Amino acid sequence: MSQTETRSRRPEPARPGRPRSARADEAILQATLELLAEEAGVAGISMEAVAARAGVGKSTVYRRWPNKERLIVDALAALKRPLPDPAGGSVRDDLLALAEAMCRERSAKHGRCLWNVLGGADKYPELLARYHREVIEPRREIIRRVLRRGVETGELRADLDVEAAIEMLVGAMTLQSRAPAATAPPEDLAERVVDTLLRGIAA
Amino acid sequence: MSQTETRSRRPEPARPGRPRSARADEAILQATLELLAEEAGVAGISMEAVAARAGVGKSTVYRRWPNKERLIVDALAALKRPLPDPAGGSVRDDLLALAEAMCRERSAKHGRCLWNVLGGADKYPELLARYHREVIEPRREIIRRVLRRGVETGELRADLDVEAAIEMLVGAMTLQSRAPAATAPPEDLAERVVDTLLRGIAA
Structure with a gap:
């Protein structure tokens, strides 16, 4: 990994005095997502194409992101809404809020971007690891x-297998995004999964 | 859906007297998988390219498959090894055998083919439904x-939520194929997931 890999790569948050820069970052991330959804995979994306789609100069893209792999990871991060901060009530309430948030963020665009990247990700191990x-x-x-x-x-x-439980919760919420519209999961899937999980893990 | 949609589309099994045909089918399915893994997505595949890669005439491909969507579904089916027939011992033994089989079939090629197809699948609803x-x-x-x-x-x-349990089991086994090699799931994940699931659903 080169030295430049260690510098901050997150787009800076919008703040007074830097609106233009924040707008450019947002446009660049959105352009990356659009291209990811259209072109199939990482190989189809270039910094030039992103700059053109975003309506900014190539140097503006490079100023923030040293390469397309870093840009793609940030774009995928932007695609996911942040999970809600657990309220700290019952475990069931917190898990349900998290599961429902994972459900809501699924969309055709989300799936297409993610699959187009992950489909070729074994060719980009650093991107996948990041x-x-x-x-x-x-x-x-x-x-x-x-x-x-x-x-x-x-x-x-007390003997809960935390990692296995995470695989099951995230796996169930992720799997449904593959289903065709005709066999879309039921509205209450998040609740049913959490309750099935709890009956297993509740003391 | 046209009339031709109802005729049998499965490659006929190899049997005495038809070895050449069975070999051609196998070559065509493998060529489709290779192209799916290389080209990104359904749009990158054509019947011509499959025929060329398989070393057969285009008419040989069309004789068995009326269009590329049908061919791709059969190729994806060939990619998955059949799940083991449940032995009918304990539920734990049967679920474990199924979970381990799902684990084993995960590979870079498997994931790449599947994601390359599913990434664009909202453009091919009939393919996804099939x-x-x-x-x-x-x-x-x-x-x-x-x-x-x-x-x-x-x-x-007695009040088991069968569908939720399936989502969790299949989801957990599917999710791991996304992980980079460095964070590969533990060897005993199938067993840990089945046991965590059972503690929830065992009467």
């Missing part, structure tokens, strides 16, 4: 904290 | 039968 580290893992950590808290409060069994 | 009907649903039905038998024998709770 995506997991920066996008997936922080989300799993939110669920992990809820489960661990549940063990501490006695709501969940 | 894939679910002919490939996914029969596999889910095998799991469903094991769960229902478990309810009948009293191994599983």
Whole structure:
């Protein structure tokens, strides 16, 4: 990994005095997502094409992102809405809020972007590793904290297999995005999955 | 849907007297998978390219498959090894055998083909519907039968939410194929997931 890999790569948040820069960042991320949804995969994306689609100069893109892999990870991160901060009530309420948020963020565009990237991701191991580290893992950590808290409060069994439970919850919420419209999952799937999971893990 | 949609589209099984035809079918399906893994998505595949890659005439492809959507669904079906026939011992043994089989079939090629197709699948609703009907649903039905038998024998709770349990089991086994090699799931994930699921659904 080069030295430049360590510098901050997140778009700076919009703030007074820098509206133009924030707007450019947003346009660049959206252009990347549009191209990801249209072109199939990482190979179909170039910094030039992103700049052209966003209506900015190529140097504006490079000023923030050193390469397209970094840009794509940030674009995928922007695609996911942040998971809600667990309210800290019952474990069931917190898991349900998280599961429902995962359900809501599924869309045709979301799936297309993600699959177009992940379909070729074995050719881009650094991109895949970064995506997991920066996008997936922080989300799993939110669920992990809820489960661990549940063990501490006695709501969940003391010998809970936290990682297996996360796989099942996230897996069930992710799987449904593959279904054709005709066999879309029921509205109450998040609740049914959480309750089925809890009956297994509740102390 | 045209009349031709109703005729049999499965490649005929190899049998004495038709070895050449069976070999051609196999070559065509493998060529389709190779192209799916290389080109990104359904749009990148043509009957011409498949015929050329398989070393057969275009008419040989069309003789068996009326269009590329049908061919792609059969190729994806060939990519999945059949799930083991549940032995009918304990529900835990049967679920574990199914989960481990789902684990084993995950590979870079498998994921790439599947994601390259599913990434653009909202543009091909008939392909997606057929894939679910002919490939996914029969596999889910095998799991469903094991769960229902478990309810009948009293191994599983009477009010079991069968569909939610299937989502969790299949979801957890599917999710792991997205992980980069560095964060590959533990060897015993199938067992841990089945046991976590059972503690929820065991009567």
